[in-house]
Amino acid sequence: MQLHELNERSQDIFRTIVETYLRTGDPVGSRTLSRTGTISVSPATIRNVMADLEDAGLLESPHTSAGRRPTDLGLRMFVDGMLEIGNLTANERESIKGKSQSVGRTLEEVLKETTQALSGLSKCASMVMVPKQELAVRQIEFVPLGQDRALVVLVSEQGTVENRIISVPPGVTPSELNQASNYLTARLAGRTVEEARLSIEEEVKQQQTLLDSLTKKVIDSGLAVWAGGDDPSSLIISGQANLLENLEAQEDLERIRQLFEELDKKSELIRLLQLAKDAGGVKLFIGSENNLFSLTGSSVVVSPYMNGANKIVGVVGVIGPTRLNYSRIIPMVDYTARIVSRLL
Structure with missing residues (x-):
């Protein structure tokens, strides 16, 4: 109807x-x-x-x-x-904005405090999907670990080091791994992995490289662990204790217990938030509209946020009972997303 x-x-x-x-x-x-x-x-x-x-x-x-x-x-x-959207008070705006100051803090620290402010104001659990920061690369190196595995060591321009293990084709020699390291380091220096990947794909497509097939497979595997594959986002959840307030029946307590179990499955929640990244503005999932919270009688109100290039990189929002004050929560989530976008 x-x-x-x-x-x-x-x-x-x-x-x-x-x-x-x-x-x-x-x-x-x-x-x-x-x-x-x-x-x-x-x-x-x-x-x-x-x-x-x-x-x-x-x-x-x-x-x-x-x-x-x-x-x-x-x-x-x-x-x-029918819903008439309300306006945030000056104090509510200042509370959210004040927690998003980035001086001397990492992005994850700022986002954690921002979601804590959102949780406190909304009286719900709040969450933010934190994008993996793409840092410029200084060096990449492949270290053999056996017949079909290698350790990939990536050093950023800021000096941070990441290590990941990849599978390599059987028969790859140490010299071929060294060739792959030299090739990627020369093309990655000063670029993000994603920027270099696009350039290398174009170069390989135009057959301007003299790499053998095994070395190319090593390079593809090394790039894939950073650019593509599993979603690199992480998730911060704050204020779960707010969900325990105003419980009126045993069935409410059971519903919250189930919700806590679902919140522990962060990978499933990230997949739900990925859906919200495709939408412009605030998106609502009410009760049974989403499989993740269909049994817990919960609503999710989320909004994507963007980086300086106007690219959507994450999602911020709240989780609470379907009996939310939507007229107040919707503008609160929207404002928080805009503040985070401004920060980035």
């Missing part, structure tokens, strides 16, 4: 139910609605409309004698078509 298919009375009743539920967390009954003073129809008429909304899949009743609350589908319709 689409919002325009509801008549004005149904829209008013639906909006009031959702807003009341988001504010109180309790199912809303017809008598409660009739006492609000905003709906000028009888409780019987309200009950009929609520029954129709339930048949349409927008409302549900947790217990036979209880009132109604919005379903995930109903929350989606409300957020997309």
Whole structure:
């Protein structure tokens, strides 16, 4: 069902139910609605409309004698078509902005403090997907470890050293590994791995190199561990304790326990956030709309952030119950993403 298919009375009743539920967390009954003073129809008429909304899949009743609350589908319709987005206060903006000062701190440290501020303001768990920083390379070296393995040692211009083990074709000699090291060092110096990879691919395509096939395979393997392959992003999560507040039933505690288990599976969460990187602006995953949190009754509000080249490099957001204050959380996440983009 689409919002325009509801008549004005149904829209008013639906909006009031959702807003009341988001504010109180309790199912809303017809008598409660009739006492609000905003709906000028009888409780019987309200009950009929609520029954129709339930048949349409927008409302549900947790217990036979209880009132109604919005379903995930109903929350989606409300957020997309009825929600009035609020504005952050000056203090909220300053709290987020103040934590994003980068002087004397690494990017990961700044992002950690920024998400802690977001968690404190939203009263939710917050998260940020941290991109792997592409540093300019000074030197790369291949060290043989056996018949089919080699250690790749990469030294950045800043002096940081990374070591990774790769598979190499059988029969590769130490001299061929040395040739691969010299070839890559000459072309990587002062460039990021990604920049050098594109240049080398073009050079190989035009057959301007005199490398033998085994050495080329070593070079391809060495570049692949940094440029491409598994997603190099890491994930910072803050404020999980906020999810334990305002628990009203044992089923809530079980839901949070399941959510904590899901948060521990950071690789799965990163895959979810990768979906958000493809979207412009704030993106919401409400309850069962995403497989990761389908059993925990949780919502995720995220927004991508960009680097100085206007390339999306990460995602920041919050995780909380579906009963979020969306009108406040959405602009908060959006503002945090813009602050992080400005930092980069």
